[in-house]
Amino acid sequence: MRFRPLPVRSTVRLRRPVDIWHKPALSGVVALGVPDLVLLGLGRLDLVLYTSAGAMCALYAHGLPYAARARTLPWVVLGMVASLAVALTAASLVTSAAVLVVLASLLAAVHKMVCDAARIGPPGNLILTFIAASAFFVPQRPAEVLPHTGLALATGAFAWLVCMAPALVRPRGPERIATARALEAAAGLLRAWADAGAAPPAGGAEPAQVTEPAGATHARHATAAAVNAAWHALFLVPARTAEAVAARAGLERLLVRAESALGGVPRDATAQADRLGGWARELRSGHPLPDVALTTAEAEELAGVAWEFGVALEPGMALRAGGGEPRPRTAGGRRAGQSAVDPSGLRRPAPGRPRGVRAVVGRLRPGSPLLPIGARVAVGCVLAGWVSMAVGVGHPYWAVVTAASIYQANTTLSWQRAFQRTLGNLLGLALFTALLPVFHTGHLAMIVLALAFQLGAEAMISRNYWLGSVCVTPMALLLTEFGRPLAAGTLIADRWLDTVVGAAVGLVCCVLVTNRRASDRIDRALEQVAEAGAAASRLLADGPAAPSGSAGEHTGAHATGEQRADADGPGAAREGALGTDGGDRPDGADGAGWAREAGWAREALAGALVELREAVEVAAGEWWQRALPGERIARAEQQGHRTLAVLVRRLAAPALAA
Structure with a gap:
């Protein structure tokens, strides 16, 4: 057994923003702004919480290709509407605040486990838990539950349209970005070798036969993860038309180039890294797919493998099965006389693996390492809510949300998130206090500021969670204040207490409820x-x-x-x-x-x-x-990456020339 000290450094350090932060930011602003302005015109801003429930779904699934996004977002909307329905029903039937805290905490635990099992990505369970926990403490009559959940469902459908609208302009944007990330990661790996001054493998030597520079280890892991994620993104792209087949084949060709960095380091690593980085920039800019035709040197290097596949290979030529003279590629990159709608040349995911709902259920099986995380969330949120009530907060939903938000994959990350959440919330409360005179000028000003905070939160939260929380806090307070305004002093004091209590109690429960199954996960992974x-x-x-x-x-x-x-x-x-x-x-x-x-x-x-x-x-x-x-x-990773490198070299040669 061992004791691991909790880190303090780097907790507030700023990082580079995520490359697509503007996509969920703009989608969220549109999906929230249109219903809010409609409610303003109707004089029913008391319904903002319910319309926001569906509109917030626009923050999800922006990393998925549009075909997969169209299938995923309805599940997010249904999950949000179902959670809201449970919360509103409980609010209409249960009068005990202590019982409502328990119900909100159990729902928060479900959100955490299901979102982690589905690997839905940012913003994860936080938005679902915030909306549902708030709704548990909103005065409600049973007859109002159905129309209020109907509002959430309608705005969720609108959020789906907002998230799918960019497909009309750049229908292949997500998979291009995923491929660009893989190219950039591969370029980073090549530069790590070049910067270390290490001699790359010569001739046919495998990369594992050469001592890897220390700085290249992290880059290799990052490249493997980025390439793997890009392949999964391409597997989600349907190829039913000639145009779709040609576009996906071009991306696969580029991805093979990125993947080849795992199979060996070329002698001109810096030049190759610059080339990969240039292709990534072209993909992000929306330009036509770069030309990756083989040079003479590359054709000679791959000729041995090409012979094994029974083909002839020359610069500018494509592989053709059965030997004979190669046929030149057409402008679209395919062989002359070959049907462009033939998808047989595209890679396919391995058959027989559980996907979709079956995969999510499988990750929640008995013994799953996600179950202790769910237990942490449930226990921590219940205790945080009860302690908040004990110190005089009448609606302790914020303590429940704070406790739920700090639970990450392990204790160290949870400690960092607790510190970041507390710092960001307190700064956000100070910002909210400073802007109170602006809020009092009218509802239109409140809507504009809420949308500005939404934009700022998405812009800054990927740099560091505490920085994003500075904007999230006043935006969340505004959303709940449209329907039932409280005195400013009471509101700020309650949220300050809820933040401190939620973070402190949640962190204590995180330390006490240890995840002993985390080590078991390593055994299964090995x-x-x-x-x-x-x-x-x-x-x-x-x-x-x-x-x-x-x-x-x-x-x-x-x-x-x-x-x-x-x-x-x-x-x-x-x-x-x-x-x-x-x-x-x-x-x-x-x-x-x-x-x-x-x-x-x-x-x-x-x-x-x-x-x-x-x-x-x-x-x-x-x-x-x-x-x-x-x-x-270490031995498993070394041997695994060695085998992967050899496999990549065998696969990359004919694929690059195809």
């Missing part, structure tokens, strides 16, 4: 890395060998179909043998089958490595637990 690595190694032994320098100089160890079947084990779903007659060159169809399965193996191994790194970072932040298996983790 098993996943070992299984994925073994599967990838079998494919590498069966498939084409990497080039050893020049065209024709290569080694290959192709097993027979019977040997591969034995290695794969019973029940393995393989679409065709890779070799013929004990090691002959694979034909084009078999080479494509190997590449497809190798792509799935790459996806599984990269995902397992990302999961292992995340599990280690989460467990490392728990203050009291058994010692982590550091040597075993």
Whole structure:
């Protein structure tokens, strides 16, 4: 067992803002502003809380491609409306504030676990919990519950339209941004090698055979995570038309270039990094997809692998199965005479894995590390609400929200969030106090300021949570004050007490309710890395060998179909043998089958490595637990990244030339 001290430094340090902060910011302003102005015209600003419930859903899912966003946002809206309905029903039937605190806390725990299991991304459970906890303490009659939830549902539908509207202008913006992030991360990895002055692998040497510079370790993990996230984003993009196939194929080609940084460092690492960074800027600017045709040197470097796939390869030419003369690419990047609507050349996610609702339910199974987090939220919010009531706060929803907001993946992050939340809320209360004379000028001024705070919160919260909280606090107070204004002195005093109580009690509960399952998550992640690595190694032994320098100089160890079947084990779903007659060159169809399965193996191994790194970072932040298996983790990551590097090199060569 070990005790981990809680850090103090870097808690208030500012970071670079998220690259797409303006997207949820503008969507939130539009989705909130239009209903607010309509209510102002109708003289019913007392309904702002209910319209805000649906409008706040516009802050979600901005990292997803539009097809996936269209499917995800309705679930967010339904979750918000269902939470609001539960809260309003309880408010109309329950008179005990202590019981309402318990109900709000249990709902907050559900929000936390489901959002983490769904990996919905920012703003996570916080918006759902804020709206629901506020609604628990709003005076309500049973007959009003249905029309008020109907308002939330209507504004949620409007929020869906607002979030989907950019698709009319840049229909492929999200996947382009995901690919650009992968290119930028790969460029950072190459620069880390170049800045360290380390000699990159020469010829056909694998990167794991060269000592990695210390500064490149973090960059390698970041690149693996960014590439993995980009592949998952592309897998969500449908390819049903010629234009869609061509656009996605171009992004896949760029992503293969980013992924190739994991497979080896070129001799001109700095130049390659500059090239990747330039492509990323072109993607973000909305320009046509960059031309990534092979140079003479690149064609020579990849010629060995191209031969293994039974193709001819020259600069400016595309791979073609079955040998023979290569056909030049058309302007769209495909082979002459090839149908552009043929999606067979696109990578596909591995079949049979749970996705959507099944994946969320699977992450909440008994023994899940999310369950202790839910217990922390429930216990901490209940105690925070009760203590807030004990010190004289009549509507302790803010204490419940404060306690719920500080619970992160581990104790260390929760401590940092508690400090940031307290600092930001107190500064936000000071800002709210300073602006009271402006609020008193009229409802229009209140709406304008609330929208300005919403914009400022999204602009600053990614730099540091405390900075964003400075804007979130007055905006949240304004949303709840439209319907039932309180005296300024009482309001500020209650929120100050709620903030301190919620942060202090929540942090104490976080320390007392330890997440012992965080270490168990590492054990499962290590098993996943070992299984994925073994599967990838079998494919590498069966498939084409990497080039050893020049065209024709290569080694290959192709097993027979019977040997591969034995290695794969019973029940393995393989679409065709890779070799013929004990090691002959694979034909084009078999080479494509190997590449497809190798792509799935790459996806599984990269995902397992990302999961292992995340599990280690989460467990490392728990203050009291058994010692982590550091040597075993390091060995698994080293071997896993070595196998991934070899697999990437085998996959990248033909994919780059396709």
